[in-house]
Amino acid sequence: MSETEEGRGGVNRVEAFSDGVIAIIITIMVLEMKAPEEHGLEHLWAMWPIFIAYVLSYAYVAIYWVNHHRLFAHAARISNALLWANIALLFTLSLVPFATAYLGEQHFSHDATLVYMCVMMLPSFAYVWLQSVIRRTGRQDAAAQDYHQHSLRKGMVASAIYASGIALTFVSPWAGLACAALVAILWFLPKGPIDALFGG
Amino acid sequence: MSETEEGRGGVNRVEAFSDGVIAIIITIMVLEMKAPEEHGLEHLWAMWPIFIAYVLSYAYVAIYWVNHHRLFAHAARISNALLWANIALLFTLSLVPFATAYLGEQHFSHDATLVYMCVMMLPSFAYVWLQSVIRRTGRQDAAAQDYHQHSLRKGMVASAIYASGIALTFVSPWAGLACAALVAILWFLPKGPIDALFGG
Amino acid sequence: MSETEEGRGGVNRVEAFSDGVIAIIITIMVLEMKAPEEHGLEHLWAMWPIFIAYVLSYAYVAIYWVNHHRLFAHAARISNALLWANIALLFTLSLVPFATAYLGEQHFSHDATLVYMCVMMLPSFAYVWLQSVIRRTGRQDAAAQDYHQHSLRKGMVASAIYASGIALTFVSPWAGLACAALVAILWFLPKGPIDALFGG
Amino acid sequence: MSETEEGRGGVNRVEAFSDGVIAIIITIMVLEMKAPEEHGLEHLWAMWPIFIAYVLSYAYVAIYWVNHHRLFAHAARISNALLWANIALLFTLSLVPFATAYLGEQHFSHDATLVYMCVMMLPSFAYVWLQSVIRRTGRQDAAAQDYHQHSLRKGMVASAIYASGIALTFVSPWAGLACAALVAILWFLPKGPIDALFGG
Numbered sequence: 001m002s003e004t005e006e007g008r009g010g011v012n013r014v015e016a017f018s019d020g021v022i023a024i025i026i027t028i029m030v031l032e033m034k035a036p037e038e039h040g041l042e043h044l045w046a047m048w049p050i051f052i053a054y055v056l057s058y059a060y061v062a063i064y065w066v067n068h069h070r071l072f073a074h075a076a077r078i079s080n081a082l083l084w085a086n087i088a089l090l091f092t093l094s095l096v097p098f099a100t101a102y103l104g105e106q107h108f109s110h111d112a113t114l115v116y117m118c119v120m121m122l123p124s125f126a127y128v129w130l131q132s133v134i135r136r137t138g139r140q141d142a143a144a145q146d147y148h149q150h151s152l153r154k155g156m157v158a159s160a161i162y163a164s165g166i167a168l169t170f171v172s173p174w175a176g177l178a179c180a181a182l183v184a185i186l187w188f189l190p191k192g193p194i195d196a197l198f199g200g
Numbered sequence: 201m202s203e204t205e206e207g208r209g210g211v212n213r214v215e216a217f218s219d220g221v222i223a224i225i226i227t228i229m230v231l232e233m234k235a236p237e238e239h240g241l242e243h244l245w246a247m248w249p250i251f252i253a254y255v256l257s258y259a260y261v262a263i264y265w266v267n268h269h270r271l272f273a274h275a276a277r278i279s280n281a282l283l284w285a286n287i288a289l290l291f292t293l294s295l296v297p298f299a300t301a302y303l304g305e306q307h308f309s310h311d312a313t314l315v316y317m318c319v320m321m322l323p324s325f326a327y328v329w330l331q332s333v334i335r336r337t338g339r340q341d342a343a344a345q346d347y348h349q350h351s352l353r354k355g356m357v358a359s360a361i362y363a364s365g366i367a368l369t370f371v372s373p374w375a376g377l378a379c380a381a382l383v384a385i386l387w388f389l390p391k392g393p394i395d396a397l398f399g400g
Numbered sequence: 401m402s403e404t405e406e407g408r409g410g411v412n413r414v415e416a417f418s419d420g421v422i423a424i425i426i427t428i429m430v431l432e433m434k435a436p437e438e439h440g441l442e443h444l445w446a447m448w449p450i451f452i453a454y455v456l457s458y459a460y461v462a463i464y465w466v467n468h469h470r471l472f473a474h475a476a477r478i479s480n481a482l483l484w485a486n487i488a489l490l491f492t493l494s495l496v497p498f499a500t501a502y503l504g505e506q507h508f509s510h511d512a513t514l515v516y517m518c519v520m521m522l523p524s525f526a527y528v529w530l531q532s533v534i535r536r537t538g539r540q541d542a543a544a545q546d547y548h549q550h551s552l553r554k555g556m557v558a559s560a561i562y563a564s565g566i567a568l569t570f571v572s573p574w575a576g577l578a579c580a581a582l583v584a585i586l587w588f589l590p591k592g593p594i595d596a597l598f599g600g
Numbered sequence: 601m602s603e604t605e606e607g608r609g610g611v612n613r614v615e616a617f618s619d620g621v622i623a624i625i626i627t628i629m630v631l632e633m634k635a636p637e638e639h640g641l642e643h644l645w646a647m648w649p650i651f652i653a654y655v656l657s658y659a660y661v662a663i664y665w666v667n668h669h670r671l672f673a674h675a676a677r678i679s680n681a682l683l684w685a686n687i688a689l690l691f692t693l694s695l696v697p698f699a700t701a702y703l704g705e706q707h708f709s710h711d712a713t714l715v716y717m718c719v720m721m722l723p724s725f726a727y728v729w730l731q732s733v734i735r736r737t738g739r740q741d742a743a744a745q746d747y748h749q750h751s752l753r754k755g756m757v758a759s760a761i762y763a764s765g766i767a768l769t770f771v772s773p774w775a776g777l778a779c780a781a782l783v784a785i786l787w788f789l790p791k792g793p794i795d796a797l798f799g800g
Binding site: 010013014016017020021023024025028031032083084087090091094095097098099101102105106109111115 | 615616619620622623624626627628630631633634635636637639640641644655658662665666669673788
């Protein structure tokens with residue numbers, strides 16, 4: 001067993017480790033929502049920005065997990081590049097709870113929304129790297145090629161909307177976050193609509 | 201391997217991710233119990249509401265894990281709907297530590313108990329969605345049908361008791377929580393008693 | 401697949417969930433060790449009671465993990481009783497970080513040491529329950545019987561030392577903790593010495 | 601199934617538990633980065649030492665995970681020594697979040713950097729122990745021997761640089777941390793350069 005080829009057994013362990021890290025990232029965000037000690041429901045309602053930020057970040061991390069899950073179904077072996085691209089993806093995702101807490105505590109100020117939008121974009125760079133590695137070293141059958149083509153299209157549309165969102169944040173934080181939410185909804189949709197755009 | 205059919209391998213990874221998230225949810229609640237810095241056991245005894253809230257929430261999350269475990273034994277493949285219903289279930293469960301901390305810190309006030317009872321009901325909606333997806337896309341053998349029928353009955357009885365508990369919370373928080381505890385005990389019981397009610 | 405028999409596949413998922421919970425319990429204890437903000441190494445040295453409490457608790461949880469790991473190798477199927485005994489074990493283990501933080505913050509006072517020693521004994525009751533379930537429903541081959549017999553012997557010796565430790569805590573917290581440490585060392589030893597006592 | 605021989609099934613569960621603990625260690629460090637409540641990006645920029653400490657520690661823990669992953673590919677069975685060496689490695693890694701928080705909060709003072717550098721060296725001792733156990737009890741094929749030889753060489757070079765880093769910390773914390781970063785980069789590199797040094 002060489003350092004760069006371990007087959008599906010190695011892939012499974014990388015998946016399991018990634019699942020562990022993503023499970024923790026998605027769950028520790030809830031620790032940032034501190035239950036108010038003061039009596040009265042109005043103190044609970046006052047937490048709505050923190051709650052909205054939590055919902056949006058939860059959706060994003062969940063989408064990355066679903067995409068990671070599907071992408072790894074096409075991985076064939078573990079290379080050095082795959083390991084480090086995956087670790088880079090997990091690193092960028094680990095910044096999401098921090099950016100979420102910042103967004104909530106700053107009550108969706110211009111600055112905090114911009115920081116949040118930019119941090120939320122970092123995993124997409126790592127993801128593109130990871131996908132290119134798996135495209136190169138992974139399965140080469142028709143289903144895999146179909147998957148990668150479809151995924152790249154969806155990624156391009158999502159990035160375009162997201163980039164507009166970052167620009168719109170300078171006008172209004174809510175317009176920026178609406179774009180981010182739109183991207184999340186886009187990922188929740190099944191395969192059809194975007195491929196239709198491309199005649200696929 | 202298409203986007204919507206991955207067989208039992210895909211099911212296993214969804215199970216593993218869910219296990220990770222539920223394991224973290226059930227464990228981080230203990231972080232809300234801050235050890236008192238003052239000397240004297242009376243400061244420890246004063247924490248009993250926080251401890252009771254922890255025990256009840258731990259039992260609920262454990263029950264969801266056991267039910268999730270049994271339900272997924274009947275899943276045959278991963279569809280888009282299953283992924284998102286599962287992620288919705290994990291999201292609603294992730295609110296439990298927050299509601300638990302709120303209940304403990306508000307010392308079982310009317311408001312906090314109502315919030316807690318309502319938050320604890322959210323996972324049941326996601327669970328009904330998840331179960332309907334698995335009933336539709338999962339195994340169709342006699343054991344699966346028997347399982348789903350039994351599980352729906354138990355769910356109906358549990359929901360009726362739980363809804364009474366929410367109503368009773370307006371009278372007394374303790375009456376409401378007693379209903380919640382009764383539901384927990386109901387789930388701990390083996391298969392027999394409820395089916396007997398239905399002549400099953 | 402009935403509700404009470406799922407074979408080794410079910411056992412594996414219970415193991416995986418238990419591993420997740422134990423991994424979190426053993427790791428979150430380190431979160432209780434807050435890095436001092438004041439300059440100077442003397443503030444770091446002042447944390448030694450918290451560190452000692454962490455080391456002892458880490459060893460205990462690790463020992464429970466090792467024993468759980470070995471015990472489950474003899475499980476054959478998942479029954480209701482096994483699920484709840486296992487969840488009870490995880491619950492009692494989840495109290496360890498709390499008791500550890502209390503011990504460290506109270507600087508090993510009589511009261512805190514007594515609380516700690518008692519909390520650390522709770523998992524042993526759940527473990528005895530779990531082992532009796534697996535002994536009854538698990539594998540019945542010679543290796544399993546040998547394992548259970550050996551394990552019960554070790555458990556009896558450990559409990560006797562530990563109970564003496566609780567009694568000694570009334571005299572001196574350090575004498576009590578020394579007994580707890582002795583029990584930990586006993587578990588770290590290989591199979592031989594205790595069986596020799598019993599002529600095994 | 602004796603206490604000391606469980607084959608690859610036992611190895612897999614030890615791997616899974618280790619993955620869980622390492623996943624939590626690598627992720628909880630981000631909890632130490634508290635989002636500033638004050639408005640203005642300058643309060644965010646002021647967090648750069650904490651962020652740098654996080655990046656370096658994340659890289660170290662990730663490297664240990666990758667090495668652990670590769671090392672365990674050569675394990676054949678679980679012995680007592682392997683279990684405890686592995687638990688010792690996880691223990692030393694669990695101190696990394698504490699040392700990281702200390703480094704960040706002390707703003708890279710001489711003392712804190714020295715503490716950090718020393719704590720970061722502890723896992724290497726446990727790793728050497730673990731590797732010697734696996735070398736003795738694990739697979740004995742040519743690939744395994746090649747792996748162990750290569751890994752020991754890399755470890756020797758890394759330790760030499762790291763030890764220089766500890767010495768340099770007395771001159772300047774930044775020189776010490778630069779050595780630690782150099783070691784991290786060394787591990788990120790593929791197999792070639794160091795073996796070339798040894799004519800391998």
